Amino acid sequence: MGISEEIRNKFKGLTSEERSRPATLLKRVQAEYGYVPEDALEVIAGLTGLPLSQIKGVATFYASFSLRPRGTHVIQICQGTACHVKGAKRLKERLESLLNTETGQTTEDGIITLEEVRCIGCCNRAPVVVVDGRTKGRINIRELEPLIRDLRD
Amino acid sequence: MAKTISIDMREFEFDAGETVLSVAKRNGIFIPTLCYHEALKPYGACRLCLVEVLEGDKPGLHASCLLSAKQGLVVLTVSDLVLKVRGVLIQLLLKRYPKEKSLMDIAKACGIEDSISTLTGEHQEKACLLCGRCVRACEEMGRSVIGFVSRGSERAVDAPIGSHKECLGCRACENVCPTGVVRFSLHDGVIKNDLWDITVDMAVCPICGRSFATVPLIDKVKTELEALSEAISMCPACRRAELLKRICV
Ligand code: FES
Ligand code: FES
Numbered sequence: 001m002g003i004s005e006e007i008r009n010k011f012k013g014l015t016s017e018e019r020s021r022p023a024t025l026l027k028r029v030q031a032e033y034g035y036v037p038e039d040a041l042e043v044i045a046g047l048t049g050l051p052l053s054q055i056k057g058v059a060t061f062y063a064s065f066s067l068r069p070r071g072t073h074v075i076q077i078c079q080g081t082a083c084h085v086k087g088a089k090r091l092k093e094r095l096e097s098l099l100n101t102e103t104g105q106t107t108e109d110g111i112i113t114l115e116e117v118r119c120i121g122c123c124n125r126a127p128v129v130v131v132d133g134r135t136k137g138r139i140n141i142r143e144l145e146p147l148i149r150d151l152r153d
Numbered sequence: 154m155a156k157t158i159s160i161d162m163r164e165f166e167f168d169a170g171e172t173v174l175s176v177a178k179r180n181g182i183f184i185p186t187l188c189y190h191e192a193l194k195p196y197g198a199c200r201l202c203l204v205e206v207l208e209g210d211k212p213g214l215h216a217s218c219l220l221s222a223k224q225g226l227v228v229l230t231v232s233d234l235v236l237k238v239r240g241v242l243i244q245l246l247l248k249r250y251p252k253e254k255s256l257m258d259i260a261k262a263c264g265i266e267d268s269i270s271t272l273t274g275e276h277q278e279k280a281c282l283l284c285g286r287c288v289r290a291c292e293e294m295g296r297s298v299i300g301f302v303s304r305g306s307e308r309a310v311d312a313p314i315g316s317h318k319e320c321l322g323c324r325a326c327e328n329v330c331p332t333g334v335v336r337f338s339l340h341d342g343v344i345k346n347d348l349w350d351i352t353v354d355m356a357v358c359p360i361c362g363r364s365f366a367t368v369p370l371i372d373k374v375k376t377e378l379e380a381l382s383e384a385i386s387m388c389p390a391c392r393r394a395e396l397l398k399r400i401c402v
Contacts, residue, residue: 042315051292052316053300060302118305 007043022048022058026065035066063117071106071113073151075099075131080119082126087141091127092116094144112151158226160204167222174202174217177230184230185239185259187246188284189218190329193293198285199246201259203239205232214238240265250280255331279334281348283308287326287335294325299349312349322353322367339364358388365389 010032011019018024022044029040036059045052059065063076077083077092092103095114099107106113122128125137131147155166160177167176172195177184187199195218204217208227214234229235243260247269250256260266283301288310291299296319302311312320322344327335337344343352344367355364356371365388374385384392 038313038315041313045315051297051300052313052319053288053291053297053311056302056311056313057300061304 003037003039004043007037007040008047011047020048022050022055023062026055026059026062030065033069035069038067063115066113066115069106071111073111073132074113074115075129075148075151076115076117076120077103078118078120078126078128078130079116080123080126082119082123083128086126088127091129091139091141091144094141095148098144098148112148156222156224158222158224158228160228161230171222172218173204173215173220173222173226173228176222177217182230183262184217185243185263186218187255187259187282187331188286190286190290193286193289193329195219196285196289198283200242201239203235203242204228204230205235239263240268244269246282250282253280253282253332256282279332281310281334282332283310284331285310286329286331290325290329295321295323298351299326310349312351317349317351320351320353321369321373322355323370356386358386358391360387360391360395363388363390 007029010028011025014024014028025044025047026036026040029036029044033040041052041055041059044050045055048055059067075095077088077095079088079092096102099112099114101107101112101114103114103116117130120128120130120135122135122137125135127139128135128137129139129147130136131151136147157164157166158173158176159165160173160180160182163180165176165180174184174186174189174195184204185201187201188196189199189202195216197216197219200216202217203214204220206212206215206220206226206228208225209223215228217228217230220228240263243256243263243265247253247256247260257266257269260269285301288299288301291297296316298316298320299310299312302309322337324337324344327337327346335346335348337346339355342355342357342364344355345352354368356366356368357364371386378385384395387395
């Protein structure tokens, strides 16, 4: 079974209305594979009847979709305005050095992916990191090391 | 009685569905534009075409490329507010794309080149200003091969690999680009666009062997204009000769 066929199968069980919404389909693919393979974009373009360029536009607009495979765990560090004011840049640099990887990349052991996001909508808790979809606010730079250790265990 | 709007204290007639920008242009009143192109639907992204509405449904600043002319509308194209906001917009654009020629031309046309001469930066030739003209041209006239990707400072115009084969090579995108960053060049039997890495095959005239249009473009015309079908694969000169022959027999 080809990958396109396999992806199409993942959409079985969706209503025809759901199947016409690119973001719904992208979300399903992201949940199933942990990223959105290039082929999925074409499958979704075919199903929704929208141009591939627009599907790619949606897929690259939202930080919750990734076009590259991610590690087992994903740390997203907010670099929005409020978090920036609260020192998010230093946190990011610290994470990069702790993980020995650049933002947007996955650690060599394939376990942790570090990404940056722009304002996730809880600025009152700045600076914010999102670990595997869970938001952690008012992060202190000293909390980063134990956080990573926990993920690795 | 014909309907009129007032632009800069003068009354002008307008046609149904016309925008303020179009009335102004038609009457020789200058309003700077960037994302607007007469062949495309207005988009309202750059805001350089701002005018100040004094009397109308919503007084304040409006993008004239989107503002419909309505009986009794009173607008100014050069009020203090317009000049101030427009000046900032041009400066912001120039800050990001230093010395980009199309922007410098706009600044000159607006008479603000002095205030921008202090802006420094690397001379960057032919930048993409994200005006979206090419994206809209491709959507309206081509096949939506290109689109915006990412957002914020990463935003760009790109063509997903899978859509390259859809490109007609019509070059509408190149035609509407204000900076010239979108370009196709002719190589051995193909045209190439380096920005998006798209290559389209050129067709060859079956009579004289001249290469004159792309294969997918000819295919498209063929399917849409059946009567012309075989003659369309010939270059314009041979096509004329062929059609003339047909008429004369
Ligand atoms: S800026 Fe980080 S949550 Fe808003
Ligand atoms: S020309 Fe009207 S907003 Fe760009």
